[in-house]
Amino acid sequence: MTHGNVLATLDESPMLLGAANQPYVRLVKPIHAHAPDVAKPEDFFDAILRRRPGLHGFKPHPAGIPSLLFTLANLIIHDLFWTNNQPDLDSPMDNKPNDDHMKKDEK
Known part of the structure; x- marks a missing residue:
């Protein structure tokens, strides 16, 4: 039996996983504690984007x-002009109707 948008499993128990305001996947406490010495976001940002000194550094x-x-321009261009990586035709067999049409035109 279902109530509203609540999904139910085969044994009629409500399945609320992923529903609004419900826990998502993790229902148990983590076993390992988080490390207390996590870097500050500012330090992490500076470490990643810091310019190297010397000859191979900033130019x-x-x-x-x-x-x-x-x-940023590279990301925008590749996002705007993204095309499908797969060919439009699945195999050479798909060209057969087109090849037959071309042969008729050649005669």
């Missing part, structure tokens, strides 16, 4: 454009 763009702008 300014000739026009003064920040390098993160190129990364």
Whole structure:
């Protein structure tokens, strides 16, 4: 028996997993405690984006454009112009009707 949008299993017990305001997947306490010495977000950000010193370090763009702008542009372009990686035809056998039509045109 179901009540509203509540799903039920075969034994008629309500299955609330994933429903609004219900626990999602984890219903038990974790066994291992979290590490107390987690880095601050500021330190982590600086460690990841810090420029390397020396010859292989920062080289300014000739026009003064920040390098993160190129990364953002790359993400936008690949998102906007994303195309399907799979070919439109599944196999050469799918070309048979098209090949027959082309042969008739050649004659």
